[in-house]
Amino acid sequence: MANKINPPLPGNPPPEAAQTLLALFHAQGEVARLSERDQLFSSLLDSVNAVLWAFDWETRQVLYVSPAYERIFGRPVSLVLADYNEWRDSIFPDDLEYAEGSLAQVLTKGSVEDREYRIINAAGETRWLSDKCYINQQQEGDRVIIVGIAEDITEKKHLEGELQRLATTDVLTQSSNRRHFFECAQQAFDSARAEGSPLAFLLLDIDDFKQINDSYGHQEGDQVLQRIADSGKAVLRRGDQFGRIGGEEFAAVFPGCTAQVAEQIAERLQREIQRLSFTHGQQTYGVTVSQGLTGLTDEDATLDTLFARADAAMYQAKRQGKNQIVRG
Known part of the structure; x- marks a missing residue:
């Protein structure tokens, strides 16, 4: 007697379709989680009063700056991504030699964590930065990428100055x-x-x-x-x-x-x-x-x-x- 194939009940998808739908539901959930994670990450970057940055040493190109760049420097991110000199030209003239020299030290030290220098933002205000940087090179011959975090410490410097004034x-x-x-x-x-x-x-x-x-x-x-x-x-x-x-x-x-x-x-x-x-x-x-x-x-x-x-x-x-x- 021939095997009789039971047709799927009305309203129930075939097993293959059910698996496809289940995979689709999982994919949509993963997309949602990724989107939620990206939104959280973006929100965290927006709330941090420091610039996260990445810099290609050979090409002198800024690869990434976080949203705080616009708040602290007062200039669009697109400008510094197009031209590194946007950052360099913002440095207080008396501090430029130190800022450039201390950045170069990362090539031999691997990291430089005690850099402090001033910038002049687009509004003409002088701001103090604590700019820590690290070399990100996985192995010999890789591109030399320097990553860092530049924190606005202006208020801290003002407080230190006031404490120094009171003490002296x-x-x-x-x-x-x-x-x-x-x-x-x-x-x-x-x-x-x-x-x-x-x-x-x-x-x-x-x-x-x-x-x-x-x-x-x-x-x-x-x-x-x-x-x-x-x-x-x-x-x-x-x-x-x-x-x-x-x-x-x-x-x-x-x-x-x-x-x-x-x-x-x-x-x-x-x-x-x-x-x-x-x-x-x-x-x-x-x-x-x-x-x-x-x-x-x-x-x-x-x-x-x-x-x-x-x-x-x-x-x-x-x-x-x-x-x-x-x-x-």
Whole structure:
């Protein structure tokens, strides 16, 4: 008896069609998962405030940059993909040599993780980047592809700068505080000794400052300190160091300057301070300072000897009637 083939029931696909449909459903699910993964990946790249990049070293071609490039650099991605110089020309001029040199180091080191440099974005803003890069070469003879991540650290740099300012600046007068002043003075002293160059050291003390506080109040005394600090910063040369080292005492160091030349600067400062005028209620008053000045000699082995000599000269100015400069 011949085998009887049962036809498929109405509404049921044949087995081959069912398998095809099942494979199609699986394929659609895989496509959906891939699409979902790509969307997630794209979303993550959009949210990261750093530029992921890939660069062909031989052809000098940017192969890829992530969406953050447009946010940080302010320029379309298409421009830097067409021409690497779009990135290079954005680098702050003073940092260009370092940025290019440190990038080249990846060829010998394999990675460079301590690169920090500035860029100027399309809006003219200066931004700081921390740009880590790695060489991606699987074996000898492969294309040399450098990959990296350039993070915008501008806010971090601003915070570091503010912390540095607070650590080195006298809050009231905005001049160097005692610790920072003597650190800078020590560096200037060491350089002068090593190079055989001149150096002058000055101490300045406000005459009768206690009387100002007692008569007009500490707020008035603070104003006097601030304006004398402003006078010092206005008169001193670029490269000179000026700071408040005590209550009403200031100091200055003059690198590359003989005591004779420094005395001329001190005289200008003396005149500038004598011109200051202060008002308390209906009363107007002025202030004077006593200054002790000295210069580096061959016998000075430490900064302390200059400080002691300037200090003695300043107190001699006090004893001789105040409002004068004495060289020690």
